[in-house]
Amino acid sequence: MNAEVLFGLAGAVLAGLGLYGLVADPAPLRKLLAFNLLGGGVFLVFGVVARRGAAAGLGGDPVPQALVITGLVVAFAATALAVALLRLLFERTGQTLLDTAAQERTSPDQADG
């Protein structure tokens, strides 16, 4: 057992935790947290890949490291958009349930514009 294997397995377990939250927790905010948790796990695996690629005097392969940075920014952007949607949904309806859409198909006519 070395550090890379340890962190790699940790990344996998964290991803699993995130997946569970994403699937099973009904609150969208918690799903968002779980998504970020899942992302963290995946990035950690990428970090392990980078670390394994240490060479040429570098502590790790810089390419995956750079990709993780980009990935973190994209995940943040996603979180920001989702939070804005959630907040507005809450202000409008007082709830943030996702599984109500199934009933909405029978809602009265839309005024499409």
Added chain:
Amino acid sequence: MTMGLLLDFFLVILALAAGWWTIGAKDSFGAAVAFVAYGLVLALIWVRIAAPDVALTEAAIGAGLTGGMLIGASTRLESAKQATRAGGVTRRLAIALSALVAAALALAVLGLPHPPPSLAAAAMAALPPTGLGNPVTGVLLAYRAVDTLLEKVVLILALLGTWSLAPDRLWGGRPGRKERRNAASPLTLLGQVLPPIGIVIGLHILWVGANEPGGAFQGGTILAAMWMLAVMAGLVDVPAISRTWLRLLVVAGPGLFLIVGLAGFVVAGGFLAYPPGFAKPLILLVEVVLTLSVAAILLLLLAGPPEREPPR
């Protein structure tokens, strides 16, 4: 077992505990707090696996911005009607399948080849023409510059999406509520003292990014944080989203990046290629402007959609 490995074990246990807490916490607020802790532990792990650039980003974005945003959301949505918890069967299935996928991922990680493939040597070999010392910056601003450019566009789209949620009549107005300035509040003091220091640190991180860990995004995050602090202290207000200078600030970074890239067609024989000898100054210029744009975008993303009447 070496000390280092012991420390790694400890970090892993901390990360798993924070992750567990994020999923299992009773209320959203607790979960969001746990997530911030999770981000900070991850940042430490990134240091441990020799990725200080990522560590900085994880701390700034993963723990700081994302965490802060989610904590804010959890307090806002506190009174939201809660859905009933998933049924037992669903949860058992979710546990089983998530565990299987995690196991598959673990299996895949264990199956990675020896010796591992790496672009480290190639990245270092290509670095001298750029004049940079930090290969991560080389990847972000030169080898894979288009990813970075598109990532900025992603940020702008997220901003546009956030703004699009405003009511029509408030379009063009200022986001958030006006913070009252309270001279006696410690926040005001912080808001007055910290930003100058923060700006210096931010610019420093940006500057050293060329050769040391750091760079546009990390620097921009710190600038945005300082700006936010000043906003929260009521010292400055978030600008109205219709302001031309604000729009210009937001697109300046990616815009300049794109212009430099297109100029590469003419002067360096290719899109996003830098002319020999001018690579480093050009990259630094792009980075400075990108930092400012990133700071503006992050602030605006934190501030949310416009909530006040637009200026007439």
Added chain:
Amino acid sequence: MSESLLVAAPALPLVLAVACLWRPLREWAGGLLILAPVPALAAALVVRRSSVVTLQHGLVPITFALDVPGAMLLGVSALLWIAAGAYACLRRCGQPLGGQAVVCWLLTLCGSVGVFIAADMASFFMAYALVSLPAWGLVVLDDTERAHRAGAIYVAFAVLGETLLLIGFALLAAAGDSLLIRDALAALPHSPWRGMTLALLIAGFGMKIALIPLHVWMPPTYRAAPISVAAVLSGAAVKAGVIGLIRFLPLGTVLPGAGEALAAVGLFGAFYGVAIGVTQEHPKTILAYSSVSQMGVIAAVLGMGLGAGDGGAATAVAFYGAQHVLVKGALFLAVGVAATNSRRQLWRVIVPAAVLALGLGGLPLTGGALAKLAVKGVLGGGIVGMLANLSAAASTLLMIHFVHRLAGSSAVEDAAGGRELALPWLLLAAAAVAIPWLLFPLATGGSRLAALHPVSIWASLWPVLIGAGLALLRRQFERRLPRFPEGDLLALGKYAMPAAMRIGEASERLEAGLSRWPVASLLLLAAALLLGGGILIAR
């Protein structure tokens, strides 16, 4: 020059249909309806047999060719289209036809012409779709509840037929690896999918010619459609199915099983159509059941031809079909014309109509008698030949019933329109008498005199006499006859509806489940695991 007529025949209606999207042109729509089939008629008359035109433009080359069966059906169909077009615009009394009517009419015409000359599968399929689907717009022209119900049934069967043919054609193309019908057909007997291909093709074309039990759309459709539309559908459009069978059955090869099955189904239909037809009240419905019966005879002839490997069956069937085009078209117009005549003058319609109608039963010296003579050889003299003669008797019975109903039905419908309506009708009726005599030598290679021989006359007379006798019997038992709804077996559809509704409801319940986040996301994880497992296991 003459080859270019072959291209112009389907092209002119298509071009006019597109042009008619321009509103001002529709003012002259009446003239266009008469003009549009003219190149097709000319092509049938002038174009040399066995000439081939290939247009190399699209993904597949389009090939047109004309042979004797195709030319016969093309010519008489064009005549019917002209006459019915004239009838349609005269009936409007100067009122312009609607855009829907004109465009759908022209598109159906284009397809109707196209199926007779298409020599490759792609253009045949295209033409077949055109002759089937736009006709829906014609069936529902009256915009009544009945018309829309009939239209829905029509379209359902048309689409079903198209889809069966799509797969059948794909199998055929796979067998021969060529899109030319001739090549594909040559390869069919050796195809590993021969049985399947034949079944699909017969079912697909059988839909069009109302092979039992795929006939249920026909009576309600003809009943609901306007007179002129019913005339072209029953006369010309149905022959798309006939030419389809002629073109796509490997008639030169001996395929006993398939042939005898087709013959049996056809003969059954010949009697079944009459049996249901005599219980019907409305002249148009009776004519529809007569079509079911007549097409049954055609299927029987083709079946016998297929069983015996008799390539000559194609021409005989085409001749039989050509005769039916004119007679059935004229009879439908007669229903319309009868409605415009006062009771006193009704005989002017009834007498010629009766001659034509009895022709379907084989009345000597009529086209019908010639047609029966032409197919006699293929049917043979055995039990099948006997049954065919009996079916002629049955047809006579049905046609006497039709004439009776026609006489009792002044002002049935289409009461508008003037005396000039009689003109296209009379012309068509005259053509129905004369043209079979002209075509007879071409179709059979025999002499017209053969038809005038007393033996032949007796052979066609006795079934008519039996039919007449049966008609008298029918009058006796008029009250005791059961009543069947139009489309008989269609009534079974009411049992299918609840089943369909249940499927719909079950799907909606399933969808409500799948729309739930945990379900969808668990399925996603499961899919990821299955995909990974699938790759790993097979490795």
Added chain:
Amino acid sequence: MMAPALPDMPTAGGFLLVLAIMLPIAGVLLQFMLGGRQAERIALLVMPAGLAVAVAVTAALMLSGRPLVYHLGNLAPPLGLALRADGFSALMLMTTALIVSAIGLFARADFATPTGTVEARAPFVFWTLLLALWGALAVVFLGQDLFTLYVGLELLTFGAVPLVSLDGRAETLTAALRYLLFALFGSALFLAGTVLFYGEYGTLDIALLATRTHPDTTSAIAVAMMTAGLLAKTALFPFHLWLPPAHAGAPAPASALLSSLVVKGPFFLVVRLWFGAMPGLTDLPAAQLLGALGAGAVLFGSVLALCQPRLKPLIAYSTVAQLGYLFLMFPLAGGVGLPASVRMAVWTGGAVQAVSHAFAKAAMFAGAGLIGQALGHDRISGLRGVGRALPVTTFAVAFAGLSLMGLPPSGGFMAKWLLVRASIATAQWWWAALVFAGGLLAGGYIFRIIAPALSAPEKPLPAIRTPARRREVVVLALALISVLLGVVPFGLTTLLAVGNPTIAHIVPR
């Protein structure tokens, strides 16, 4: 070791690929900066330019018979990033350019900045996102690096989600949130696979991966995760939970873009992955699983379309169904020793289905928008008389329906014909039966729209707002293209063979 084969070297004209991506992106930046009315003007300016670039790319491919390749920053993969256009990319690029331009023209009436306003919310957001989606799709169709493609997918998602909730009704907010969260779920899975690929092969470049991949445990898991992530984003049954509310709830021009183009992006990447990065997967039972999900989509989506009481949800479920056909490509194109002619049939069939559905669906949603505006509702039971009031639109919707049903001469027919041929040639009967059933069901749901539309209204329709003739013509043009694809295939096979090693050698030039 041999040097990589020629196609991976940069080619003349490769800069066109940069333009194809950067033109819309530059447009987005300018729109964001100048705002207001300028957003619309810039979109209208970029449309012809982008169209010209797409035409130039296609022409370059057709003339040279070789794919276009460009190395960004003059740096070759694996360290640098490549852009590459093969025939399929060029076809999708062209489709995107045409549909985006058509919808842009169509949407001018819906998203005009009102006079007296400097900048209005909905128009500003719509015009900016229109170009953003275009740029994102260009990245997806041209990118060669899996991570760049990941960023492209995120661009696509972030461009699409705000369009769903553009009118701000609560149910569209829920729809947008579901869409976003499920798409993020997919992104995470895709990213996980990407990470594993890099770890195993040290590159993310598809062309390099194609020469290096072998189906060991890690690769299998990576491909499975990436595929699952993409399926979530393309809304293949049974992962379509987000699609009907999102596509039915968005404003009509946005629905047209989402249903015709946006869902094709992730599908395109599944093709890239299975035929490009990891060839050989289609021999495996996993390909049958993809086909089976496609079959489920066709049947289930069609039945649900038949059950919908309103027009836009019906069209949305039709998208669920039509996406299914695309996934028949995977089980059909596999098989060792499959004749090249069959492979070509499958490729052409899949590509024609993708393209003709895009045009047909854009026409349908745009047409549904016009009908909805004219009537003030989109209940199917209330469609009677629309044929008289809006003849051109009704005609266009009927034509588009023809293509969805797969009747000749439409592109939909050509696609089904080729897929059936391939299923016979590979002795996979069940797919032919599926096409059979799918055609009938599609006939049913199209008939549900057309039949009432062409019948007389029960009572005179209330005052109908007749749409501008120009808008109707746009809808008609979209529908006509989808129909004519079957007759005039525009040199499709030649184009598709460019840069596609599995079929390139059999197409005569």
